[in-house]
């Protein structure tokens with residue numbers, strides 16, 4: 001694989017006051033890959049995504065298609081094709097489901113394309129279609145998670161970053177969400193999936209990184225990590 | 239009797255409309271930043287003086303340039319729009335000077351209370367240096383009423399045309415702003431920033447630009463209010479906006495912090511209640527206004543239409 005990676009993090013550091021949340025992270029995502037970033041609470045997973053979205057000050061390099069993202073303000077990142085479905089869903093609760101999806105397409109002007117993608121989101125998550133005029137704040141946690149994913153898709157990202165989409169969902173819903181991600185991946189979308197649910201994530205990922213205290217402790221093909229009993233017992237809680 | 243009541247109601251609605259404008263200005267900034275812009279009252283004064291000058295009014299003897307004025311006055315409508323725009327631009331300056339530096343440093347939001355109050359004081363003092371402390375009456379010949387008679391007879395009541403005009407402009411501004419917030423793309427984005435600025439950025443919305451827009455709009459509303467009051471009464475001095483700023487603050491709390499319909503309803507309620515105070519007891523108006531505020535807050539701590547938040551975990 002000699003082509004330029006889609007996303008490349010080199011020696012990435014993130015500091016919150018005295019806390020060094022990321023201590024020199026190296027991570028690569030190639031076009032078309034589904035990469036998962038695993039780790040327990042406080043490992044620095046969300047900080048990594050926040051750094052890529054320019055929500056926190058960083059040191060080190062963040063390269064997008066080989067060019068530096070340094071100095072690009074947060075609202076410009078999504079324009080480049082980087083979608084971020086944030087931790088904790090963060091739907092706009094005082095607006096309708098449909099309005100949230102429209103906000104996801106905020107930067108787009110192609111009305112026909114937006115309508116098409118809207119229908120596609122409703123195909124992926126039929127429950128959203130039934131509730132399209134309901135306030136997002138009145139949805140259940142699982143439905144809000146679906147809305148957050150669908151909203152990120154409405155921006156037509158090249159790379160979709162998801163921060164713990166399985167958090168707080170019933171096992172059946174987790175499986176449903178993972179199936180959707182797998183389908184998106186098969187259609188060619190590149191994904192960076194942050195998860196604590198290692199089993200679910202490794203089942204669909206191509207490659208995986210394991211973060212411990214802001215450093216990469218292990219990386220490799222998802223299949224290899226799936227079979228690494230020791231690693232799973234030690235860091236991923238089985 | 240009916241005639242007196244009609245007149246009272248109209249007076250109440252007119253001043254209520256102005257209160258609603260000021261309160262809406264606070265609401266816009268509060269909803270995106272969670273802070274109160276205490277320079278709002280000074281922007282109200284500024285609007286009044288800008289309209290006065292734009293309509294061809296001259297600076298008095300105590301001003302910096304006694305006797306100076308524009309060579310020709312603009313028509314009322316144009317002066318009103320320009321004054322609103324001017325106040326909006328100064329509000330943007332207030333944001334740059336009094337709010338943005340604090341936000342950049344991640345300072346305690348309450349500090350903006352002091353810096354914006356300071357900006358307001360500076361603004362009022364500048365007005366005083368430029369225009370003097372004396373009162374001004376608007377030049378009548380430039381024709382605010384554009385050919386309309388000064389007094390209209392409606393249902394047997396003598397109504398000052400300017401009061402109707404004032405009510406009309408306030409309603410148009412309030413309805414226009416509400417529609418914009420509810421229906422337009424920009425309004426939708428502003429509401430998204432108000433709820434969650436970080437997430438809005440992840441969707442590609444420039445949250446900082448939306449904050450600036452909120453300031454411009456709130457300054458324009460204050461400027462509009464000041465122009466209308468100056469027009470219908472007079473400009474009693476550079477400090478006259480401060481009282482309206484405080485009243486708008488009371489209306490904001492009365493209606494419910496951050497609620498657009500609340501600001502409108504609170505403004506009307508306040509204006510009507512004051513208008514019902516008989517002229518002999520007019521000294522008690524403010525006392526009544528704040529008594530209402532007090533009573534409503536005892537019964538409904540979140541204001542008339544305040545949000546009862548439903549938090550989801």
Ligand SMILES: Nc1ncnc2c1ncn2[C@@H]1O[C@H](COP(=O)(O)OP(=O)(O)OP(=O)(O)O)[C@@H](O)[C@H]1O
Nearest residue numbers: 016019021039040041042043044045046047048196
């Ligand atoms: N705003 C902040 N201020 C101070 N410290 C922070 C802040 N955000 C995160 N941290 C610290 O940085 C470290 C990494 O946090 P981060 O949110 O990236 O972890 P995470 O891997 O996403 O954890 P989780 O699985 O619990 O979401 C933690 O030690 C956390 O306490």
Ligand SMILES: [Mg+2]
Nearest residue numbers: 045046047087
């Ligand atoms: Mg996290």
